[in-house]
Amino acid sequence: MRQPNLFSLSRKEGWRRFADAPPRQRPDTLTRPQLAALGEAAAEDYNDARHDWHANFGIVQTPQLAGIHDELEQIVASNRQDGDRIRSAAVIDALPGLGKTTIANLFGRDFDRQQMRRLSTVTEAGHERIPVFRVGLTSNTTLRTLNRMICEYFGHPATDRANAAALASHALDCVLSCETQLGIIDFTDRR
Template identity: 35%
Template sequence: MIKPDTGPSTYEWWKYLAERPSPVRPERLSMAQIRALDTVARRDYGRQRRRWHESILLRTPQVVRANEQLDDLLEANEDAVTRVRAAAAIDAPPSLGKSTTVDAYGLRYHREQIDQLGEYVDDNDDILRIPVCRITLTGDVTIKGLHQQLFEFYAHPARRATTGRVLARDLATMAGDAVRRHETRLIIIDDVHFLRPGTEKGEQVANELKWLANEYPATFLFAGVALKQRGLFSEGRNGEFAALAQTGRRWTLLQLHAFDPLTVIGAPVWRDTLLGIEQRLMLARMRPGTLADTLSDYLYIRSTGVIGSLMQLIRLGAIRAIRTGKETLDTDLLEQVSIDEAAEIARGATAILVNKARRVARS
């Protein structure tokens, strides 16, 4: 399968991501076998493993729950003919896996729809089925910009013709035609926090999104940071996003939280997650329990339970472990790896919490 030369927010790219073969797990080699490789083969083995580690996708309980809720919603919406369709939103702080979760769901949904209904919507194989449309909002989003992105996704001819005076409603209708023509069932809009509450532009785009969610025969899935605090779905006061807020009752709000191994419920989830990562890591000297037992507290302190920081630390650590020939992870090696600033800053406070909890547990 050839990588398309379009940008990532296009159906070609999305289709490629959904339909490319899933990554293959490299063979597990022993230390002796790795040593026996010549330089080229060793570098190649390193690259294969790095790619494999990049592709790790964990089905945490939160991810499973979000998937189930989305399945319910999409099925319910399939039968909604006259009723207003429900929409969903994932609302969580950065790096907790919002984009990963919605994309993984969307890619799976794409494959299912193509398997069930075929690659084309018509009998002549003229019109491609595009079950999922996914766009990401960026700073300073306008109504025109929003539609532009929809057109870009569908490679719609209008993507080059939206200069000059075109009515927003006409743009929305044209984009809607693409949604219907390609039988798109799910529209994912990521980084919705770029809508600024309290600004005229933000309000306009929010209105537009609400209108689209009602108008298009597809389920909308939004993701973003602090959407609730921004008044996107709550009963908006001061007119802040009042339009979206009116639809508050039809929103399914999905949440993602940081891991919390210091609680009774959180501890086994954290442990299972580390065991899951351990099983997928391809390092010759790694033993069962290296992460889940030996490094459990350390990894929590470094990542503060944020999946993005955890995976970054592990992936970078694994790269170093492969390059240096250490072939396992330990605190010495991980200390050399620096990750995102937010995690580094929170590290001290988390360490105090962990030490306190462990002291209490011992006494």
Template identity: 50%
Template sequence: MRYNDRRAVWHANIGPIKTPQLLSLHDDLAEIVDSNRQDGDKAKPAALVDAYPGLGKSTAVCEFGRGYYLEQIALRGETTPDGHRRVPLIYIDLTGNTRIRGPNAAICRRSDPRPAATLR
């Protein structure tokens, strides 16, 4: 009985499988994020992940975000030198007809600085 319970929990939390497509997407996202440091005051590159529903777009991007969050916290610590909690990224759901005001307002409203690792 205990074995079946632990097995059910394990299967329910398998997490993303590191397919070649997922690894390729993560490499591309890492390149974009890294290039943002070098562009100074220029427009920053961004990524658009598009596919049919249910194929794992959100899961793939959240997995990348979790890894990035953990890297940044390991590199820089959980707080800034002034003692403020460090939040290297946030996750915001967008609709298909989102305008620029929507993400900006969502960022301003975001008062819960939970790390990306706890968002999903």
């Protein structure tokens, strides 16, 4: 039996699985006689693969998706300043269900893959390279909670016992030591 593909994009291990996953392979299309020729177990496996495919088929590259990705690429490319300069950010805002999270995740995955290909999996200082962090927030998230979630994403060991100032310091240390270049903060309003 196939194991469920469960992971959280709000943890570096889950993001790695998402970023490194090969494209999903579509099951072969079988004719009715081919389906009838399958044994019971083979038919069950085939239908299970079809269900996975239909639940997870690829993203359609709409003009809107391509346009937003172009805008995000320009913003990221313009953020090559040294650390003492102000950097720009992007906010994607729209009604629920229109693909904001999907757009951000796909852009982040492409950026992550590009950085890992160009720069390797380890920084010059010997730290794990984590080009992108992604956390999910709700409407009652405080700055302390945001920093805690960033620390949880990186797997920082002091996440549960640090005060607000220490969490902010730990989050910054994680971002700097892992040479993180892109942060995705996915806000879900759950009132």
